[in-house]
Amino acid sequence: MPELPEVEVIRLGLAPIVTGREVKSCYLSGQSLRHPVPAEDIKTWVLGQKISDTGRRAKYLLLNLNNGASLIFHLGMSGRLTINPAGQASGKHDHVRLLLDNGFELRLNDARRFGSLRILKPGDDRNSFFKKIGPEPFSKAFSPKYLLSRAVGRARPVKNFLMDGEVVAGIGNIYASEILFAAGINPSSPAGSLDNKDWAKIIKASKAVLKKAIACGGTTIMDFVNSSNEAGYFQNELLVYKREGECCSRCGTTIQQTKMAGRATYYCPGCQRQL
DNA sequence: AACTATACCTGCAAGC
């Protein structure tokens, strides 16, 4: 489900409710997510602690605790992280419920169970947890020079390259298509064939598309909801994703769908330059 | 080393 904008929208919604609150108790469904839910670590490091602040790295959402520990959520394809009134009965696929000291609870619901919850203990090095993740799209490190150096000699399609979390954090299947449309570059172009100017366009497009998606509350294709169970509306702003057969908003050519590395890919053959 | 296919899991829509 969620790419960088959706995770950020959830974080922005949660932050005012959870910041400064103590975690009073925890309910676990007992079902394993992508990784086993660390029940012992939650008991030892989370219960009785206050949430000092929230964070995000790539598609991971962080809740940092007063004792130096952190909860690290990943929502996989179908995960939801919502604020609910305390005491509501568990719904189907509710896997983690954290009761807070203000009458609310934070609930992780995930039908497909590709998501995860992991605990960083107070002494654990968070840099090593994220050591394989590339720079954030809004950071200075996400530069033409960096991308050029990562892409040199690479034959793989630029779309697959952009979706690689070790290259850049947070860009998934929807936004990869949208960013390449905005940049005017065909998704099948070999990454190594882009020059400095092309990467500059992609960087500019990435920031613009992701920023607008956050402002729109994320993209709801199937079932994304924010922390208050509300849908986003960036799906109305998508210019190529899921729009095969429609006319390109920029040049009128029919938008095409294809498959790249097993993922649906959308582009305009008229105005996205093939390199 | 670089890259792709597969596996993980449930739900839903489309087609028959």
Next chain:
DNA sequence: TGCTTGCAGGTATAGT
């Protein structure tokens, strides 16, 4: 209606 099939926002791992 009910069955089957394919597809869905991610990513770790197996395989070429």
